Amino acid sequence: MHYQILFVVFLVFATMAPLQALAILFATSLFIQNLGDAATCSDCFVHSRAAYYPNSDEQGSDTGRCGFGTFGATINDGDVSAVSDLYRDGLGCGACYQVRCTNSNYCSDKGVTVVITDHGGGHQTDFILSRRAFGRMAQTTDAAASLFALGVVDIEYRRISCSYPNKNITIKIDENSNYPNYLAFVIWYQQGKKDITAVQLCETQNFVCKLLDRSYGAVWTTTSPPSGPLSLRMLFSDEDGEETWVVPLNNIPGNWKPGETYDSGVQVNV
Template sequence: MDAALLHSCCLSFFLVLAVVVRRAAAGGYAPPAFRPTAWQNAYATFYGDDTASATMGGACGYGNLFANGYGTDTAALSTVLFNNGYSCGQCFQIRCINSKWCYKGSPIATVTATNLCPPNWSQDTNNGGWCNPPRSHFDMAKPAFMKIAQWNGGIVPVMFRRVPCMRQGGIRFSFQGNGYWLLVYAMNVAGGGDIASMWVKGSKTGWISMSHNWGASYQAFATLGGQALSFKITSYTSHETIIAYNVAPANWQVGMTYTANVNFH
């Protein structure tokens, strides 16, 4: 290769490299979006009635599922799937299979994990202890269950897969706690729907690591009153990290919910 051609090739390489670095620094290259997983086997039951009022609250801490955007398309996960609360907010497609109670055409219900279906050690895993380890099981809100099967079937075999959570708007942060302890529930999380870790930053502090409390809640033992608050969040599934600056104003209050202008892919 002659000197002129070598110089041209090297120059082209470094120009491309410079563009990549600039775009990466500017946020031009985002991590790939979460993709659906392979289908797996499980079983499904339902709890509550047609109103889904019994599903309000739940182990993930989302409170009123209607007010917070989750509605009746929800499910409680067995211990194995719940993963100590790190599965809160994940989205699943479920379809009934190999049962006379399945609707024809195997329609699919898409649900969000909002609760834990606890083990029942007094009953056998295959006879009433449906959520006992190591079973993969969905205890669905009745309206969601009725999208895939007749309710009088009771329990049906299903196939399920993880799918991206399609959310409108930014992540919402619901505040609890007091002046020395901030407890935050993260809701409306898109992409993988889940959270691995969270940090909070006051306008007068650096980043403070928050510990996982339970479900979708994270806590910081710090005095943050009178400061605007920002949050940094890492997805449990994709490991992507995003920063939501100035989510809550300096006069934020416990009991309020604040919405960021960012979300996962």
């Protein structure tokens, strides 16, 4: 498209005075730059709709499709959400979004920051918020009651960096793990706005690494895991294709146990 615009401008140049041609060239360059900025704007808001969990308490669900368990109901003080397309086969689990409704009579300019912990959709919505998060989009308590009465509202959203002050990335061993034959875990407290697109599990003795499978949601699994203390390698990727490998300082102990959590010793903001 940009080349087509330049070609048309070139044809116009042939019939114009030099100063006029220079002015048109400058305006065209600004127009093309704005087109590029609009196409790559990662901070722009997207319009959609949002509902809320009708039968939930204030917080989220502890059976969410991301596999976070009770952590998925309470993380971010319960300001969590299920999503439809943004779930991305589990890749979107743990991502953070600023969500604000657009009715100026009820809605605040700031909206609410939510963490994705579940998959779901309906009524042409991208987000199904916890009751707590849905109400926090409102200006006042009375306005929140009006939002709940509406049930489904127009919103705009954008992805933002997650922030967990004083927290390192934490590995939670899934309760369905079976030492030493089957290992499954989820990754908690991931800061930034990149996705974890691959995870390797490495022996610390000879550093032989094994690529893990994403079982569902944010659950990474492997059969016949390596023995002894285990080192992780996590690949962080963004929408522009930039990739960064992160290696935690702390290892998963060789005698890991289902249900246990292990502090990685590192945090990211990539």
